[in-house]
Amino acid sequence: MRNSAEEDKKFTLVPGTEGQVWCLKVFDNELLCGHNTGSFSIQDGKATKISSLPGYWTFIRHNSNSDTLIAGTYNGLAIFTKKFGKWTFTHEVKGFKESSRTILEQGHTIWISHGYRGIFSIELNPDLTRAQNVRLYKSSNGLPENLPYNIHKIDQQFNVSTNDGLYRYDDMADRFYKDPKYTEIFKGLPYIDKITKDKWNNYWFFTNNQMGVIKETREGKYVTELTPFFRINSLLLPSFEHIFIQDSNNVFIGSQQGLIHFSPRFNRSRQQQSDPAYFRDVRFVSGDSVLHIPVAELNGDKVSGPKPTLPYRFNEVSFQFTSPSYEYPGSIQFSYRLRGYEEEWSSWGAESFKEYTNLKEGDYTFEVKSKNIFGVESNAVIFPFHIRPPMHRSQLAMAFYILLLLLFFVGNIVFVKRGIKKARLSEMLKRKKQLEEQAQAFREKSLMSEKEIIHLKNEALSTEMNHKNKELANATLNLVHKNKILTDIKEQFSLLYHENEESERKHQISQLIRKINKEIKNEQYQKVFNSYFDEVHSDFVNRLKAAYPGLTPRELRLSAYLRMNLSSKEIAPLMNISVRGLEISRYRLRKKLNLDHTINLTDFIMSF
Numbered sequence: 022m023r024n025s026a027e028e029d030k031k032f033t034l035v036p037g038t039e040g041q042v043w044c045l046k047v048f049d050n051e052l053l054c055g056h057n058t059g060s061f062s063i064q065d066g067k068a069t070k071i072s073s074l075p076g077y078w079t080f081i082r083h084n085s086n087s088d089t090l091i092a093g094t095y096n097g098l099a100i101f102t103k104k105f106g107k108w109t110f111t112h113e114v115k116g117f118k119e120s121s122r123t124i125l126e127q128g129h130t131i132w133i134s135h136g137y138r139g140i141f142s143i144e145l146n147p148d149l150t151r152a153q154n155v156r157l158y159k160s161s162n163g164l165p166e167n168l169p170y171n172i173h174k175i176d177q178q179f180n181v182s183t184n185d186g187l188y189r190y191d192d193m194a195d196r197f198y199k200d201p202k203y204t205e206i207f208k209g210l211p212y213i214d215k216i217t218k219d220k221w222n223n224y225w226f227f228t229n230n231q232m233g234v235i236k237e238t239r240e241g242k243y244v245t246e247l248t249p250f251f252r253i254n255s256l257l258l259p260s261f262e263h264i265f266i267q268d269s270n271n272v273f274i275g276s277q278q279g280l281i282h283f284s285p286r287f288n289r290s291r292q293q294q295s296d297p298a299y300f301r302d303v304r305f306v307s308g309d310s311v312l313h314i315p316v317a318e319l320n321g322d323k324v325s326g327p328k329p330t331l332p333y334r335f336n337e338v339s340f341q342f343t344s345p346s347y348e349y350p351g352s353i354q355f356s357y358r359l360r361g362y363e364e365e366w367s368s369w370g371a372e373s374f375k376e377y378t379n380l381k382e383g384d385y386t387f388e389v390k391s392k393n394i395f396g397v398e399s400n401a402v403i404f405p406f407h408i409r410p411p412m413h414r415s416q417l418a419m420a421f422y423i424l425l426l427l428l429f430f431v432g433n434i435v436f437v438k439r440g441i442k443k444a445r446l447s448e449m450l451k452r453k454k455q456l457e458e459q460a461q462a463f464r465e466k467s468l469m470s471e472k473e474i475i476h477l478k479n480e481a482l483s484t485e486m487n488h489k490n491k492e493l494a495n496a497t498l499n500l501v502h503k504n505k506i507l508t509d510i511k512e513q514f515s516l517l518y519h520e521n522e523e524s525e526r527k528h529q530i531s532q533l534i535r536k537i538n539k540e541i542k543n544e545q546y547q548k549v550f551n552s553y554f555d556e557v558h559s560d561f562v563n564r565l566k567a568a569y570p571g572l573t574p575r576e577l578r579l580s581a582y583l584r585m586n587l588s589s590k591e592i593a594p595l596m597n598i599s600v601r602g603l604e605i606s607r608y609r610l611r612k613k614l615n616l617d618h619t620i621n622l623t624d625f626i627m628s629f
Contacts, residue, residue, distance in 0.1 A: 032280075033066070035063060035066060035067070035068050036067070036068065037061070037067075037068040037070070038054060038056060038061060038063075038068045040056065040057050040058060041056065041057040042054055042055070042056055042057075043055040043056065043057070043076070043077060043078050043079070043261075044077070044078065044079045044080065044263075045063075046079070046080050048080070048082060048090060048108065049103070049108075051064070051107070051108055052064070053071075053080055053090075053108060054068065055077030055078055055079060055080065055092070056077060057075065057076055058073070058075060059071070059072050059073045059074060059075065059077065060072045060074070060077045060080075060092065060099075060101075060110065062107070062108060071101070071108065071109065071110050072092075072099060072101075072110035074094055074096075074099055074110075074113060075094070075095055075096075076094050076095030076096070077092055077093070077094055077099075078092075078093040078094060078095075078120075078121060078122040078123070078124075079092065079093045079121075079122065079123065079124060080092045080093075080101070081124055081125060081126060083126065083149075084126050084128070084129075085129075088102055088103040089101070089102050089103075089149070090102075090108060091124065091126065091131065091149075093120075093121030093122060093123070093124040093133065094113075094120075094121060095120055096118050096119075096120070097113065097114055097117045097118045097119060097121060097152075098113070098114040098117060098121055098124070098131070098152070099112070099113050099114065100112055100113075100114060100149050100150075112150060114145065114149065114150065114151065114152055115150060115151045115152070116151045116152035116153065116155065117141075117143055117152035117155055119133065119135055119138070119141060120135060121133045121135075122134070122136075123171060123172055124172075125172055125173075125174050125179065127174075127179045127190075129144055130142050130143070130144055131143050131144070131145065132172050132179065133172075134169075134170055134171045134172045134181075136168070136169045136171075136260070137168060137169070138157060138159075138168075139157050139158055139159040139164070139168065139170060140157070140158040140159075140164070140170050140172060140181060141155060141156065141157055141158075142154075142155075142156045142158065143155045143156075158197065162195070162196050162197055163188065163196040163197035163198060164181065164183060164188060164197050165183045165184060165185040167183075167184050167185075169212065170182065170183055171213070171214055171215070173187075173215075173216045175203065175216060175218055175224075176218065180200055180203060180216075181197060182207075182212060182213040182214070182216065183212065184211070184212045185199070186199055186200070186203075186204035186207065186208075187199070187200045187203040187204050187207060187213075188200060206224065206235060206243050207224075207226070207235070209245070210226070210228060210233075210245070211228050211229060212228060212229060213226050213227070213228055214227050214228060214229065214259065214260050214262065215227040215262050215264075217264050217266065219266045219269075221269055222236075222237040223235065223236050223237065224243075225264055225266065225272070227257065227259075227262040227264075229259050229260075230254060230259065231247060231250065231251075231254045232247075232250040232253065232254060232257060232262070232274070233245055233246060233247040233250060234246050234249075247396065248394070248395040248396035248397075249283070249285070249395065250283075251352060251394040251395060251396065252352060252394045253274065253276060253281055256276040256277055256278055256281070257274075257276055257277070258276070258277050262274070262275065263275035269285070270284050270285060271283075271284060272284075272285075296344045296345065296353060296391055296393045296397075296399060297344060297345075297391065297399045297400065297402075298342055298343070298344050298355065298389050298390055298391040298399050298401070298402050299342060299343055299344065299345070299402065300340065300341070300342050300389075300402060300404060301341040301342060301343050301373075302339075302340075302341040303338070303339070303340055303341075303387075303404055304338070304339055305331055305335040305337065305338050306335065306337040306338070306339070307332075307334040307335045307336075307337070308334075310335075312331070312335055314329065314404075328384075328405040328406055328407055329406045329407070330406070330407040330408075330409060331406065331407070331408055331409065332408075332409055333382055333408060333409055333410055333411040333414075334411075335408070336378075336379060336380040336381070336382075336408055337376070337377070337378045337379070337380070338376070338377050338380065338387075338406075339374065339375070339376040339377075340357070340374070340375050340376075340387055340389070340404070341373060341374050342355060342357075342373050342374075342375075342389045342402075343373055344391035344393075344399070352393065352394035353371070353391050353392070353393060353394075354369040354370055354371055354391065354392045355369070355370065355371070355372065355373060355389055355390070355391055355392075356368070356369050356370075356389070356390055356392070357375055357387065357388060357389040357390075358387075358388055359377060359385055359386070359387050359388075360385065360386040360387075360388065361383055361384055361385040361386065362377065362380065362385060369392055375387075375389075380408055381408070382408050382409060382410035382411070382414060383407070383408060384405070384406075384407050385405065385406055385407070385408070386403055386404070386405040386406075387403065387404045387405075387406075388401040388402070388403045389401060389402055390402070504594040504595060504597065505594045507537050507540055508594060508597070510537060511534055511537045511538070514530050514533050514534050514537070515534065517530055518530040518531060518534070538597075561580075561581065561584055561629070562577055562580070562581060564629070565577065565580055565629060568629075569613060569614060571613055572610075572613055575596070575606070576606070576609070576610050576613065578596065579592065579596065579603075579606055579607070579610055580610065580626055582595060582596075583622065583623050583626040583627075584626050584627065584629075586623065586627065589603050589604065589607075607622060610622065
């Protein structure tokens with residue numbers, strides 16, 4: 022880029038145009054100026070104010086009338102008409118008061134882009150005095166959610182640039198759709214604020230922070246060029262860029278510091294050269310100690326000789342680097358990385374200093390490369406170095422740690438084996454105790470079962486004995502009752518015997534009395550009784566006879582009746598004696614049993 026010097030002339034200020042000029046446009050050989058304070062007609066180096074409305078952004082020619090201009094202002098639209106060969110302000114359009122920095126007319130519709138609201142479409146009434154059918158298009162009409170939007174007319178086609186590519190308007194659907202052709206051409210670029218197409222099919226564009234041109238190749242493809250404009254990107258005023266394309270080798274660009282002349286032919290050769298990077302200083306720091314590396318040993322893309330090896334305490338390192346670009350010294354950018362610490366290159370930036378702290382032991386290689394204003398990268402210069410581990414991470418320490426670890430494992434194995442042995446012994450003792458407890462429980466259960474069986478047997482035996490005792494008692498009572506009846510009959514026969522004097526009759530009565538006595542003293546009955554009695558009272562008579570062999574059968578019989586808990590009145594008939602005689606028999610029995618007078622005879626017999 023350079024200033025054109027074809028004519029030795031200087032630009033001079035047009036009086037009255039001091040301040041912000043927003044646009045300069047020529048209509049019918051008349052130069053119109055859109056200014057912060059109004060609009061001017063510029064002729065012969067003089068400015069004539071046409072309108073005092075504040076803030077004229079731009080002018081366009083009305084499609085339906087070539088003698089009418091539509092101007093966009095801070096507060097809407099204004100109309101200019103040609104009178105007597107001069108452009109004259111006629112009126113301000115009513116019904117629309119939005120800022121109209123970018124406007125274009127498509128058919129009968131005027132489109133206006135508003136940076137913070139969206140895209141407006143309006144129609145003017147026939148005399149152009151009022152806006153009607155005002156509509157605001159945003160995301161609900163097919164556009165992306167995020168603002169801003171801007172309108173462009175490319176190849177006579179109405180387009181809207183967004184953060185998501187270029188969109189075109191479909192009049193039938195009244196919606197916006199992404200334009201595949203222009204989205205592909207401008208692919209990879211951020212939001213485009215301004216697009217200008219020249220007659221060589223090149224698209225000149227401005228984004229928020231850069232300028233570029235997209236050129237069509239012979240194969241019909243498009244190539245984006247950004248590097249020629251790196252130097253001027255910082256001079257552009259975003260959203261207020263202007264470009265004038267005189268021919269293919271002369272392009273003029275408005276900037277904050279004046280008019281820039283761009284010639285693609287001049288810049289093409291310079292773009293191929295790189296500006297190499299160099300180390301200025303490398304230092305390692307440990308507290309107050311600083312170790313410098315001589316500059317002569319630093320620069321180069323290959324390493325010769327042994328690389329520096331430093332103690333672990335010098336694990337803080339800083340690098341200073343530069344690139345001797347004398348043409349554009351402030352535009353050099355650097356990218357770096359420390360291999361062994363990071364593998365990705367840093368983002369490009371103007372910072373020429375990098376510091377790393379608390380590096381671990383190991384091999385490192387610092388690499389840095391530069392990029393000039395044209396985007397040409399240099400080869401990387403490298404600086405390798407090695408940091409030894411600290412004492413506690415040295416090889417000797419590692420060997421000691423391994424030895425300790427082995428001892429720990431051996432001790433742990435011994436401890437575990439002892440623990441396993443102890444656990445097994447404890448488990449065996451526990452198992453033995455459980456078996457003993459189970460055996461004891463089994464024995465107790467068996468004993469309880471035996472006791473239960475004995476108890477059941479005893480209950481059965483007791484039931485049987487009670488039954489037999491009941492039978493014996495019933496039989497005894499029957500016998501008592503029978504003997505009583507026989508005794509009563511005997512007594513009656515005895516009375517008849519004494520009252521009757523006939524010998525024959527007495528003889529008969531005497532025989533009957535003998536039969537009755539025989540029946541009363543029936544020994545067969547006594548044997549049966551003794552048998553039942555022994556079954557019920559567990560061989561009581563035999564035990565009593567063995568203990569007291571001097572007892573007579575009659576006394577044994579009395580003992581059996583007492584064992585049955587019979588009263589004297591019940592026993593007397595059974596023994597065919599009187600109650601008095603029974604008392605005498607009881608007395609004799611006590612004597613033979615050697616019982617003290619304090620002991621009850623019946624209780625003794627019952628418990629024997």
